Every structure is written in structure tokens, then in C-alpha cells.
Amino acid sequence: MQGKKIVVLGTGGTIAGTLSGPAGGYVAAQKAVAALLAGLPLPAAVELVSEQVAQVDSKDMDLAVWQALLRRCRHWLAQPEVQGLVITHGTDTLEETAYLLQAVLAPAKPVVLTCAMRPADAIDADGPQNLLDALTVAAEPGAHGVVVVCAGHIHSAFDVQKVHTWQLDAFSSGEAGDLGQVVQGGVVLTRNWPQSTVKYAADAIEKIVSLAAWPRVEIVLSHAAVSEATVDALVSPEVAARFGAPPVRGLVVAATGNGTLHRVLEAALQRAAAQGVRVVRATRCAQGRVWPQPGDAWPDSQGLSPVKARLALTLELL
Numbered sequence: 001m002q003g004k005k006i007v008v009l010g011t012g013g014t015i016a017g018t019l020s021g022p023a024g025g026y027v028a029a030q031k032a033v034a035a036l037l038a039g040l041p042l043p044a045a046v047e048l049v050s051e052q053v054a055q056v057d058s059k060d061m062d063l064a065v066w067q068a069l070l071r072r073c074r075h076w077l078a079q080p081e082v083q084g085l086v087i088t089h090g091t092d093t094l095e096e097t098a099y100l101l102q103a104v105l106a107p108a109k110p111v112v113l114t115c116a117m118r119p120a121d122a123i124d125a126d127g128p129q130n131l132l133d134a135l136t137v138a139a140e141p142g143a144h145g146v147v148v149v150c151a152g153h154i155h156s157a158f159d160v161q162k163v164h165t166w167q168l169d170a171f172s173s174g175e176a177g178d179l180g181q182v183v184q185g186g187v188v189l190t191r192n193w194p195q196s197t198v199k200y201a202a203d204a205i206e207k208i209v210s211l212a213a214w215p216r217v218e219i220v221l222s223h224a225a226v227s228e229a230t231v232d233a234l235v236s237p238e239v240a241a242r243f244g245a246p247p248v249r250g251l252v253v254a255a256t257g258n259g260t261l262h263r264v265l266e267a268a269l270q271r272a273a274a275q276g277v278r279v280v281r282a283t284r285c286a287q288g289r290v291w292p293q294p295g296d297a298w299p300d301s302q303g304l305s306p307v308k309a310r311l312a313l314t315l316e317l318l
């Protein structure tokens, strides 16, 4: 880690949470990112800059925070002396933020998101080690792309998913497997760093970070005894207007198995598509992906989970 400038951006989460919140219990997003770094045993030669971009429980992640984070990442990544970025984040929507940053920025430097399952003042807090591991990954020569570091594992933004409600090793990359691990302060890589082609020029990114609203894309689930009324209500201009919401422009359907849909839902989606709503199929299965078949009515999500497919379609509709 010697002689490198790494920028640490704080956004909140349990890693910055405490057990002694105002109501006497656990609350996320209480400690400043500078305080999280204060006690870490870092080599003196590492130059760290920290910035508090937001202070949120990531279950409440919203467009304004995402836009602020995209702006700060873009700013710091453009500084030649910066080797990489670390972002402290809650676990709940970590995979969405990771995917968004990779899809929009396709960074040639490492952007490492990290988190914790236990609050900062817990006796056995996991945040400090995760943060130290994330700094190690950000300082790794040749590292690039957006990755998540948690419980010693390095995951690609494309594959990572939160899979456990309380275990410290709460993330998995499923069948793809993790990218590697941080072992005794060093990176052991087993797959290549995430790579995607740069899709957005500077002015397109400026639009993404400035728009007051992104196209509205919702997720629906195919399940037994599904109601056709759900999709009809979602895409109804009258319902949207009643809530002052923009009309739905896209729907991601979390399908059963290999992309199959309840016939009732299929019919409702056909009606939505006839209104100009874009439909994409992901699977509700934790493993595998939807394999396209000739004559499929709806495109598949290219292996993306429903929440990431929602972001991909949102960006496409921008």
C-alpha cells in the first residue's frame, strides 16, 4: 500500500452504524467516514483522503445519493495521482450501487465498495477489517473496475448479491464465484477484474448525474396465483397521476425458473407492452440465468438479477 493516494467516500450503512442510537438501539449511518478510518493500522506512506458523500441507511438509497456518488467518483477518478477509490456503504443495496457505478463509469481504476454486518461500536465489529481489506484491494497494482470486498472475499459488481440476512459473509457471486480473496494483507486473485466497455461519454454522464428523475422502471414477480391487476395498476397513467409519479416506462419481471411466466402475468405484460412499456425477464432463482429461446416474447436480462436488470433498463431508457 506504500506511497499511494486512495480516496475513501462515506455513504453510511451499518459499517457507520452504532448500537447506541437515539432510541437506545441499533441505527445505521451514524459515524463519519473519517472516524472509521481513524483507528486503522495503515502504513504511514498511504495518503488517504476521505469525504462524506452521504449518511444513509442503504435500504433508503435514492437517486440524489446515487447522483452525488457518481459525481464524486467521476471527479476523483479523473485525478492522475489517485490510485483508487473505496466506498463505505450499507449492505442492503450495495449490489445495486456497485452495478450502477460499473455500468456508468466503467472505471479503469479500482472502485472498491465495502460494508459491515455489525455496527461500528459492536465488540466484534467486522467493519474495520473489511475497510482495511478494501484499501488493500484499492492499492493493488493492476486492479480496476467496481468490486465489493466483504469478509475477505472480492466480488465483481456484475455477480455480487447479498444472500444472507445476518452472517458476516453475507455476499455471494453465485456460480461465477468471487474474484479472489484478501489473505494476510495481500490480494489473491482467481478471476479477472470486472471489465465493461465504456458506454457513456462525459456529456452523457453529465446528463445521468443531473436529471431530476430517471425513467421509471418497476419490478414485478411471477408467482402462484398472481393477480393481473398488479401490472395493470402499475402502468395505469391515472394511478401514476394520482401519486404525482411519472408513468412506468419499463418493467423487469422476476420470472420463475428459466424465465417462465404465469399465463395471467404474461397477458398483463402483453397489455403493458402494447402501451409502449419495455419488458425484460430476469429470474427469481438465486442461481443460473435465463437462457433465451427462439421466439421468446421478452428479452432476457443477460444474467443480471432483477434489481440490476432494473438499473440496466433504466439506463437504456435514459
Ligand code: ASP
Pocket: 012, 013, 014, 015, 028, 056, 057, 058, 059, 089, 090, 091, 092, 093, 115, 116, 117
Ligand atoms: N440497513 C443497513 C444498510 O444497508 C444494513 C447494513 O449496512 O448491513 O445501510
